[in-house]
Amino acid sequence: MSYAYDPELVPWIAMIPHLSIVDVEQVRRDEAAMFAEMPRYQPLVPVESRDTTVPGPQGAPDVPVRIFAPAERDGGLPGLLYIHGGGFTIGSIDMFEDDATAIAAEVPAVVVSVEYRLAPEHPFPAGLEDCYAALTWTAANAADLGIVPERLAVGGESAGGGLSAAVALLARDRGGPALCFQLLGVPELDDRLDTPSMRTFTDTPIWHRPNAELSWDYYLGKGVRGADGVSPYAAPARAEDLSGLPPAYVTACEFDPLRDEGLNYAQRLIQAGVPTEVHHYPGTFHGSTMIRDAGVSKRMSADRLNALRLALHPGG
Template sequence: MTYAIDPELLPWLDMLPAVTLTDHDSLLAARSSIAQLGRILPAHEPANPVEVRTIAVPGPSDAPDVPVRVYTPANRTAAVPGLLYIHGGGFVMGDLDTFDAHVLRLADELGIVVASVDYRLAPEHPFPAPVEDCYAALTWVAAKADELGIDPARLGVAGESAGGGLAAAVALLARDRGGPRLCFQYLGIPELDDRLDTPSMRDYTDTPVWHRPNAIHSWTSYLGTEPGGPDVSPYAAPARATDLAGLPPAFVTTCQFDPLRDEGIAYAQRLAHAGVPVELRLYPGTFHGSSMVETAEVSRRMFADELDALRRGLG
């Protein structure tokens, strides 16, 4: 297919990482490409001092500790909002370093404490390991709120791509387990539905960075079985949840030429129907991961919207 991609993004297509997931070797190559991207993306120079430290926090029962990188504004004089940030990478790629500049910028520009989770990756660690790691990190942040300088009434969760799906799942777990009360969930271009049956998922087989073949490999790796089966947990694929009432207010973003577009839109619609306050953004001419081209006007708008949503959502 041909796609009406934003003209500012077109010159960058050949420079973005080519991610094609078909087998173990291609996954290792993709992990290497993503790690290399994290090293060459522009670093963020904070306007205000931010303390950064990586801590091993208690993991799920009978599982290893979870590395969490905590970003703390150094000049705060009172408790500030807290945010659990969950990185993307199709459940199979990414780490703390890959998204370090973005998370540092959030902590700097918003003046909040951000805890970024280095959850275990599939297929070596399929569901429920990644989401349980994220939930364990959330419970640790909530328990240590005073020590971290966080106002526990202003604690939210955020993620991009697979991280957006994991953030939605963490919000479901927190509600259903009577866990930490979240005030907000930011779901950036979220990966939510293993059934792979929306129009965008069926049609977008060759879109840049992410497409249907990658999504199939991603879900197969995460679930440890073929996606779309009858018994997939809503904590793996939040689109499967039948009851969305009582979840925290949400902000959902989608990209026009992204196979994940329609599942993000549908989830936002269902949140609204369940009485959850929700805002939805669909950015024209964009594709999955196009915000890596930070100089494009649409990418600047996407980040400005993220900052504004978090600022309002976290109070």
């Protein structure tokens, strides 16, 4: 099909290799090689980072995290548990380091990025429980991390956005750490794959229906997606009650199969009384922000950073 992509994105689309996650191991190798060749984000202020591990879920390994913070700061800062994207199957702290660094530098905030276990080797709930373990550790160690406890948020992109929504649900339902905000960037939320955008976008760049089907099959186990009884912590779109969740910022791209599930979730948050800001970007596709020089990409990044500033630094 042909799509009315933003004119600044069009010249780049032919250069984007077709992404299929049929062979997960090969995709992981390819993305690591691609990452090694990409120019790195240069923060406006020095940012320090360090790696550590935090106690994992009961009976599971410790969880690696990378902590980012401005090198110079006066007093405590808000904190963000950052969850990388990758369809529950690919992605890493390294691949999304630029994102975490930019948030640390430009919001500013202390960012704890999670190296959660990936499917299909570790299906649901492994990755989610790793993220929740990292959240509880971050909250318990807020003082040592230089985080203001009441300004703790969760956020991510794509599968990371879906996992962020699930972490917010878990925190509410388990009486866990209080969250002040959830950043749900183009979130992967619904295993039923029955929205108009999911049915339509079978050949869009980077993410398309065939990848979405594989992603959920890897995460839930083959034959599970779309069936009755799938946990709302796996697929937050299935959650019946969204009240009592933290304020949200939700983004969607026009030519993204995930578009409608994100917009639907945002609407349901609003109807449940959750303060929610929603941005839909015409002409864009899933992951189009990798084309950093395009005007719409710059606007998407600026909008997101501004939303984090407003939420994490209320009153300036």
